[in-house]
Amino acid sequence: xxxSDKAYRALLDDIVDGTLAPGVALxxxxxxxxxxxxxxxxxxxxxxxxxxxxxxxxRGRGLTVTQVSxxxxxxxxxxxxxxxxxxxxxxALRGDPKVFTQLAQEFRNANQLIQAGDSGIRAYYAxxxxxxxxxxxxxxxxxxxxxxKSLHLHLARIRRLSRRDTGRLKAAAIETLxxxxxxxxxxxxxxxxxxxxxxxxxxxxSLETARSLQVTKRVA
Amino acid sequence: xxxSDKAYRALLDDIVDGTLAPGVALxxxxxxxxxxxxxxxxxxxxxxxxxxxxxxxxRGRGLTVTQVSxxxxxxxxxxxxxxxxxxxxxxALRGDPKVFTQLAQEFRNANQLIQAGDSGIRAYYAxxxxxxxxxxxxxxxxxxxxxxKSLHLHLARIRRLSRRDTGRLKAAAIETLxxxxxxxxxxxxxxxxxxxxxxxxxxxxSLETARSLQVTKRVA
DNA sequence: GTTATACGTTTTGTATACAATAATTTTGAC
DNA sequence: GTCAAAATTATTGTATACAAAACGTATAAC
Numbered sequence: 001x002x003x004s005d006k007a008y009r010a011l012l013d014d015i016v017d018g019t020l021a022p023g024v025a026l027x028x029x030x031x032x033x034x035x036x037x038x039x040x041x042x043x044x045x046x047x048x049x050x051x052x053x054x055x056x057x058x059r060g061r062g063l064t065v066t067q068v069s070x071x072x073x074x075x076x077x078x079x080x081x082x083x084x085x086x087x088x089x090x091x092a093l094r095g096d097p098k099v100f101t102q103l104a105q106e107f108r109n110a111n112q113l114i115q116a117g118d119s120g121i122r123a124y125y126a127x128x129x130x131x132x133x134x135x136x137x138x139x140x141x142x143x144x145x146x147x148x149k150s151l152h153l154h155l156a157r158i159r160r161l162s163r164r165d166t167g168r169l170k171a172a173a174i175e176t177l178x179x180x181x182x183x184x185x186x187x188x189x190x191x192x193x194x195x196x197x198x199x200x201x202x203x204x205x206s207l208e209t210a211r212s213l214q215v216t217k218r219v220a
Numbered sequence: 221x222x223x224s225d226k227a228y229r230a231l232l233d234d235i236v237d238g239t240l241a242p243g244v245a246l247x248x249x250x251x252x253x254x255x256x257x258x259x260x261x262x263x264x265x266x267x268x269x270x271x272x273x274x275x276x277x278x279r280g281r282g283l284t285v286t287q288v289s290x291x292x293x294x295x296x297x298x299x300x301x302x303x304x305x306x307x308x309x310x311x312a313l314r315g316d317p318k319v320f321t322q323l324a325q326e327f328r329n330a331n332q333l334i335q336a337g338d339s340g341i342r343a344y345y346a347x348x349x350x351x352x353x354x355x356x357x358x359x360x361x362x363x364x365x366x367x368x369k370s371l372h373l374h375l376a377r378i379r380r381l382s383r384r385d386t387g388r389l390k391a392a393a394i395e396t397l398x399x400x401x402x403x404x405x406x407x408x409x410x411x412x413x414x415x416x417x418x419x420x421x422x423x424x425x426s427l428e429t430a431r432s433l434q435v436t437k438r439v440a
Numbered sequence: 441g442t443t444a445t446a447c448g449t450t451t452t453g454t455a456t457a458c459a460a461t462a463a464t465t466t467t468g469a470c
Numbered sequence: 471g472t473c474a475a476a477a478t479t480a481t482t483g484t485a486t487a488c489a490a491a492a493c494g495t496a497t498a499a500c
Contacts, residue, residue, distance in 0.1 A: 037454085047224075147370075282452080
């Protein structure tokens, strides 16, 4: 594996999981020392992360991890809504029903996972990722898939801002199941509507829990 | 201006305008010599372009300019449709009617531009770009804007595959005018529908003219 | 003639040295 | 003490040298 890829992955993980918190400055020598690569591949990694929108040139402080505010949640969903709706539509048109029948079955058992403590929750998140992967495979639309991948990067990051309560997760599982069943039935319109519902509920929950966690609005 | 930015811009322009045709291999020493920068900033530019999806690692031939096929046109519109629809909706919700009233007026006079030969056509394209910019400003949604910018990069590239006939341009101007008027009237639903219409017509035209220009389907 | 392997060549990937720019501190004037 | 300007320091940007990998070719074995 190339050193630049290694650095990119490491930094990406650190940013997504909060090890490198929003606002933290990334000095080149410091990070290259920490990650055990020289400045050249590190810089390549940094320039990628800037394209991803995860770090930005902060006048006076060099590159810093971008902030995530309540406004970001709203703005991210303004992209997420149309993208996921389109993805669901195309998956309903083109997906292999067998694949999604299997996923539907797993989502019907999601409650057990959600109640099974931390490892169960992790398994539930992994299941969601498999669904995302299946949808991406199904739609066969590279431009849309690229946009979705970038979106999911940011979503993973804001997920840390929202309280994970089992009640919401169970409700989300049911909403997701409706989407999957629409895909199995090859019903694009229903898949789109179900996605719309899921988006709306997720956004509402994210905002509420983020607010309760004292996530601030953006500051000028 | 940084050498890496300069290289990025130059390569981007060359790829979008076809100077660097699809399939062309980009060797580092060759390009760094051509652009008058050293390999380090050139590599940074190349890695950005790879993220943009404009070049790709071709097994055996290094980095090459990505192909654009008929399939790409369809796939690009599968992303364009939802993005532009959402953008139109948000612009209708949040745009300054004064700005769009002015643009509407200019689009009403578009026929004169379209008939005025090459420089007129260029002016018409510039007008379209100002509209895109106005919409981006209006929506105030950075994630969506970023996705739109990336989209428009690829659109500019496939535009070269479609014959530019004045008949289609006039029709497109009228379709666009409907969208702008919906924004002025703060009517998001109408803006979305008008966008949908415009997308459908543009796609149809792109495919037809591309086919007539012998643009090939993707090959395995 | 075909395949495999080893050698040479080219090209990419990484480290480091150097240059330029930006930030900070120090010093001096008021 | 405060402000400004200069000098010092740190940090980023670029070039280049070196290492590693990939590619092509030639040669030998079958």
